[in-house]
Amino acid sequence: MDPRLVAYLFIGVGLAFASTASADTITVDPPTARPGDAVLVTVTGGQEMPKGTENGHALQFFRSKTGYQAVFAIPLDATPEPISIEVNSVALPKLVQIRAVTFPDTNLIVEDELANPAKPDRDRIDADNAAILAAAAKAKGEPLFSSPFRRPPGEVTSVFGEWRTFNDGHRSQHLGLDLFAREGAKVKAVNHGTVVLVRECFLAGNVVVVSHGGGIASAYYHLSQVSVAEGDAVVQGATVGLAGHTGRTTGPHLHISIAVPGGLVDPAGFFKRKLAPALAEITRR
Numbered sequence: 001m002d003p004r005l006v007a008y009l010f011i012g013v014g015l016a017f018a019s020t021a022s023a024d025t026i027t028v029d030p031p032t033a034r035p036g037d038a039v040l041v042t043v044t045g046g047q048e049m050p051k052g053t054e055n056g057h058a059l060q061f062f063r064s065k066t067g068y069q070a071v072f073a074i075p076l077d078a079t080p081e082p083i084s085i086e087v088n089s090v091a092l093p094k095l096v097q098i099r100a101v102t103f104p105d106t107n108l109i110v111e112d113e114l115a116n117p118a119k120p121d122r123d124r125i126d127a128d129n130a131a132i133l134a135a136a137a138k139a140k141g142e143p144l145f146s147s148p149f150r151r152p153p154g155e156v157t158s159v160f161g162e163w164r165t166f167n168d169g170h171r172s173q174h175l176g177l178d179l180f181a182r183e184g185a186k187v188k189a190v191n192h193g194t195v196v197l198v199r200e201c202f203l204a205g206n207v208v209v210v211s212h213g214g215g216i217a218s219a220y221y222h223l224s225q226v227s228v229a230e231g232d233a234v235v236q237g238a239t240v241g242l243a244g245h246t247g248r249t250t251g252p253h254l255h256i257s258i259a260v261p262g263g264l265v266d267p268a269g270f271f272k273r274k275l276a277p278a279l280a281e282i283t284r285r
């Protein structure tokens with residue numbers, strides 16, 4: 001064999017070892033999650049944008065201060081089987097353990113037409129839900145934020161995942177977090193983003209949806225007044241509207257929903273995830 005070829009082979013092997021030595025590592029937060037949790041995947045050590053999957057679904061990585069990050073939703077109907085996180089540059093998959101949860105059950109009495117809507121109203125509700133989901137789906141692409149999300153103030157009055165039984169016996173699951181808010185209190189954007197929906201909904205009342213990029217969107221329900229228009233850029237802390245009790249509510253409060261790739265997640269846990277995108281350039285507003 002040509003000695004130069006042998007030398008190249010050895011150099012090649014050496015490089016392979018070198019890259020193994022500085023291999024990427026995956027961390028997941030939280031390591032044990034509940035259905036409806038947002039899970040943050042961080043990959044450190046690599047030079048290139050990783051490609052990865054969670055149970056076969058593509059992860060949407062973005063560059064972060066420590067490497068690369070992606071966030072995804074544990075489905076509400078997840079079984080206790082662990083979820084496997086695979087990243088191309090890492091030899092062994094990382095597992096997220098799933099802990100079963102029993103969401104609380106409550107009875108709610110609301111006006112009859114809201115508890116048991118007539119057919120035209122049911123159609124409106126379906127159209128509202130489709131519009132909110134379509135708006136949240138616009139959050140693809142690079143993150144528009146670079147600092148952690150900020151939880152709105154207010155005591156929790158209703159948790160994510162709670163089952164509600166209404167007057168007529170039908171049940172629905174609460175896919176957001178309710179926070180106490182006085183009528184007319186300012187409702188602020190939880191991070192930088194773009195307003196992708198302003199809509200008067202049958203159940204959710206006046207709704208604003210903000211896309212934050214990176215697959216993440218926030219929605220604010222039951223507003224008495226809306227202060228932004230679709231297409232507006234908002235900074236973290238900007239007023240998007242005033243708290244109220246429009247739609248189906250038992251009193252004024254802020255309902256906030258958070259969407260990440262894979263679905264709606266518990267905002268309470270989401271606000272604790274340490275998302276830290278590193279952006280080449282943040283649009284000054």
Ligand SMILES: [Zn+2]
Nearest residue numbers: 176177178255
């Ligand atoms: Zn709510």
